[in-house]
Amino acid sequence: MTGVFALTVRGLEAVCAGEMARLGLTVGEIGYRRVHAQAKGDLRPLLALSTADDIFLEVSRWSAIGHTKTALDTLRELAGQLDLYSALAVCSQLRPIDRRLLFSVTANFVGKRNYSSDEIKMALAAGIEASTGWTYSPDDSVAVLNVRLFIEHDEALVGVRLGATPLHRRSYKQEQRPGSLKPPVAAALLELLHLDGNAAFLDPCCGAGTILIEAARRGATAQGGDLYLDAVASALANGEHAGVTLAVEQWDARSLPLGNGSVDAIASNLPWDRQVAIDGDEATLYAELCAEMERVLRPAGRIALLTNQPDLVQFERLVCREQIEISLFGQRPTIGVYG
Numbered sequence: 514m515t516g517v518f519a520l521t522v523r524g525l526e527a528v529c530a531g532e533m534a535r536l537g538l539t540v541g542e543i544g545y546r547r548v549h550a551q552a553k554g555d556l557r558p559l560l561a562l563s564t565a566d567d568i569f570l571e572v573s574r575w576s577a578i579g580h581t582k583t584a585l586d587t588l589r590e591l592a593g594q595l596d597l598y599s600a601l602a603v604c605s606q607l608r609p610i611d612r613r614l615l616f617s618v619t620a621n622f623v624g625k626r627n628y629s630s631d632e633i634k635m636a637l638a639a640g641i642e643a644s645t646g647w648t649y650s651p652d653d654s655v656a657v658l659n660v661r662l663f664i665e666h667d668e669a670l671v672g673v674r675l676g677a678t679p680l681h682r683r684s685y686k687q688e689q690r691p692g693s694l695k696p697p698v699a700a701a702l703l704e705l706l707h708l709d710g711n712a713a714f715l716d717p718c719c720g721a722g723t724i725l726i727e728a729a730r731r732g733a734t735a736q737g738g739d740l741y742l743d744a745v746a747s748a749l750a751n752g753e754h755a756g757v758t759l760a761v762e763q764w765d766a767r768s769l770p771l772g773n774g775s776v777d778a779i780a781s782n783l784p785w786d787r788q789v790a791i792d793g794d795e796a797t798l799y800a801e802l803c804a805e806m807e808r809v810l811r812p813a814g815r816i817a818l819l820t821n822q823p824d825l826v827q828f829e830r831l832v833c834r835e836q837i838e839i840s841l842f843g844q845r846p847t848i849g850v851y852g
């Protein structure tokens with residue numbers, strides 16, 4: 514068994530734990546923005562984990578990390594004792610590792626300390642350089658190995674990123690738009706819908722197409738649209754980068770050119786005025802969007818919506834089955850699942 518942990522958007526820990534369990538992992542402790550698990554056999558499927566921001570091999574846990582600057586000496590010493598060669602061996606089974614081994618360090622801590630995260634990074638980098646002869650790079654994008662440290666109270670957790678780049682950074686996302694969604698959050702909406710591979714899926718306000726692409730990657734037939742032509746172009750371009758086929762058109766989602774009960778599932782992050790300009794007042798827009806989504810959804814179909822105005826989401830017959838508050842863009846929007 515190999516110990517791993519995933520990092521998530523705050524609020525999505527349980528959703529990510531569900532996806533990890535579905536991939537055959539034995540989920541253990543679930544903490545703040547973190548899910549720990551044990552993996553058996555080939556770790557490659559973990560690099561396809563869609564709802565995690567990133568996934569790490571668990572390398573070590575340290576205790577008695579103090580709040581004063583002397584802790585930096587302790588961290589340097591402990592970093593020098595890490596068994597990074599085993600982590601490197603695991604990573605090299607999953608991806609090519611450049612022989613000129615550049616490593617980066619990411620450090621976070623909770624609570625007040627007399628040292629900064631930059632000082633933690635430098636302490637770890639010095640310890641690792643001295644013990645391995647590898648070269649520290651402050652630029653994570655050129656590093657082949659990322660060492661990640663979290664300090665909470667006086668405990669520290671050390672991990673090594675499994676992939677070459679963070680999981681949340683999808684290479685398809687080349688066209689950005691205001692309010693465009695972080696891919697793991699898009700994937701979480703679909704995970705909550707239990708979107709199955711043959712579903713006819715709709716995102717009526719698709720922006721740059723993140724949710725549509727994540728749905729198409731799960732095998733769904735993904736259809737969507739946006740009020741603006743440049744959004745449609747961005748969604749189609751991103752879909753092409755992702756190698757998936759999307760049906761996207763310019764439309765007003767208050768009056769969809771779709772038949773009654775013609776889609777199996779809907780997910781969207783609805784426009785809210787702090788992100789994108791909206792047409793008219795929010796209450797009227799939401800009432801019209803909800804009525805139209807309910808009309809095109811088949812009986813027993815489900816809808817997952819992300820918005821910071823959950824009170825404005827109201828359907829005639831669908832009821833809210835689940836509500837999750839998350840942290841995103843410095844705000845606290847809510848995912849609601851309706852069915």
Ligand SMILES: C[S@@+](CC[C@H](N)C(=O)[O-])C[C@H]1O[C@@H](n2cnc3c(N)ncnc32)[C@H](O)[C@@H]1O
Pocket residue numbers: 690691692693694695717718719720721722723724738739740741744764765766767781782783784785788789791792
């Ligand atoms: C929060 S953004 C969606 C972002 C998208 N999920 C992504 O990842 O890029 C909301 C989108 O709704 C679109 N929109 C606003 N009013 C609309 C309407 N009446 N019909 C269709 N789309 C609309 C906006 O143009 C914007 O692209």
